[in-house]
Amino acid sequence: MKSTLPAILTLVLSGCAQNSAHIEKRNGYYSLHDYQATGQNERVRFLVMHYTALDDSQSLKTLTEEQVSAHYLIPSEPAWIQGKPVVLQLVDERKRAWHAGVSFWNGRSNLNDASIGIEIVNKGFTEDMHGERIWYPYQEKHISALIALAKDIIQRYQITPDNVVGHSDIAPLRKQDPGKLFPWQRLAAAGIGAWPDSLTVTRYLADRSRYAPADVSVIQALLKRYGYDQIPQNGVLDEDTQKIISAFQMHFRPEDISGRADAETEAIARALIDKYRPAAAPALGPESASVANPASRA
Template identity: 40%
Template structure:
């Protein structure tokens, strides 16, 4: 699925800008997934194309798998808002945004249907391949704005995308087995919040539970209360290790003459 694909329909939005002024145009190195959080696909498309709303995304994926392009990929869509990831702000400048049609938590949150997930998977895989977006730079809106967003939410099938090579979902390892059933003391809390920050989240002292709940929505969706327990601590550790490995691989791939075997 490429930008020229006949499977993509056009619904141009006036809400976009540049990614910077030459020669300082920012490179695309992130993919951000959202849900629309509105009562219908048409309502979401209308809002994303309303010049008064000043919001947009590059793509919208309906529940039946229909894909709409609203903003050209090389332009800056207005989807991330106030956000932070791995030291970066102004994430609209470096990201592509996909809005996934779902009523969201306000209007009756529900699972994402198979045709929709298949379309999101194919589109995301194409985008991340073409722009060589590393796995640790594929995020949900709640990852980059945990104090105000909960999308795409705990029902979104992140493991499926990871199996397709889009994003991270570390399998349970020795750390999870070791930590299950244990308590969490001061040392473990310090290590866990350090892991949370090293993964990429904005961790505000005194409000660590906000970023922790966002992490849980994505990586421990069966429990997202913002409370640190041994299993969450173990998953944080395992994801931090996966992020560091992904960063190293991305850095290696940028070296002159490097080729994957």
Template identity: 40%
Template sequence: MSHPVLRVTFILLFAIVMAGCATGLPRNPLADWQPSPNHEPRRARAIVLHHTAMDSAEGALHTLQTENSGGPVSAHYLIGDDGRVYQLVSEQQRAWHAGGSRWAGISDLNSWSIGIELDNDGAEPFSEAQIRSLLVLLEDITGRLGIQRHMVLAHGDVAPTKKDDPSALFPWQRLADAGFGLWQREHLSAPPAGFDPWLAMRLLGYDLRDRSAALAAFHRRYRGRDERTWLPGDDAILYDLQQQMLQMQ
């Protein structure tokens, strides 16, 4: 049996923690609570898009509410093939959707992003109803949370060595036409002498520790294919995207 004094101490500490939970976020019972108004909820800086690689929204919901073979997984939102939008995790909380990831030199995208799963098996086109709902949701989230509209990323962008979602069939140009993400402009200029395409990819945010994987992610998003070597015209696309990024700074 535990010592009576220790037992009473534990009960008191537990009661203090529970009292803190009843009035707001948990508080450390070892410290004197002297609240400051100078704070805000942790704010997302990016949105990461996924496809579920499953046969139905119902099956995806079950997985996102339990776990898969790799352990627990979740996302803030799931959009069904019929356009129905489900929310699974509060935007103020960290969902487990991006895994080991990196963008613009920052790791752990789970901590600073909103995850949106799209009901899609990875081999089929995305439905019109689904894309319309996604555009409405992106407009809402970026507006409320102050996320820069170009910071709509693919899971394959931020984890290129492990993931390829959403697939090469995802309509990134459609999103860009609505003002989300980046897309090359219609009239491209030849890059100047000395232009470094790898430096441009790094500026966009790609992690270049595995350059072939990063290049595949770039091609999947901007060229609709998974090539791991340079293609004709890549330098002009990257130069244009680089110029767009520099104009935002």
């Protein structure tokens, strides 16, 4: 490198490279682009999904005028041009949007620094007279626009399936979006995000009932290894643990998001780790060895 730098500088100073496509004139200096470092990767590593919990006008006002933002907004009624949906880009992808807040995922914190955020106009949920949540569904037009947008982002930045997450995954103690009715399984089938293999889930269930009680400490360890960094490791089904289990269930088992530590939740977590975190699979205690390997029960 020492021998080539003088030659480069001589070339630039002599004026021979000033018209080259590889040199850029900037404010007070030139930048030469003939060399690229191998030690680099994309800044964007995560794709985060949200709902706005507001209508269109309130969503746009909040995301453009207040101290919160996202890179993209999908309206409740996306326009279409020549058969393709129109989404609103509110923040340049090269810039940091303020959508994730205090957040954690798989050893990484402050995900605003390394993510793109997509907001969808959806009211989230309301509560009935008994305090039960009633979730608002996503429309087909939302899903079609989201699939087109997300696939493009994922391809350009090579975002891995396990790093396509919801706000409730990265901030499970304070957020519920994109909600129980977000179509994670359909998106995964389209190449967007993670989903467990059903046969692997069945193998890990090992003839147990879906809702049979499971060891809380095992589920805490599994969810920690998959990416839910905030989950306690105390073997107790405390409030934080229950919220984080519920967030996991909302993503991967939405028909029951009670937050209980059950056999199916454990089996889904193990299947996800097999698929996306094989090097991080937790060691099994004697009491759970037969669950991981049904053949060992013989």
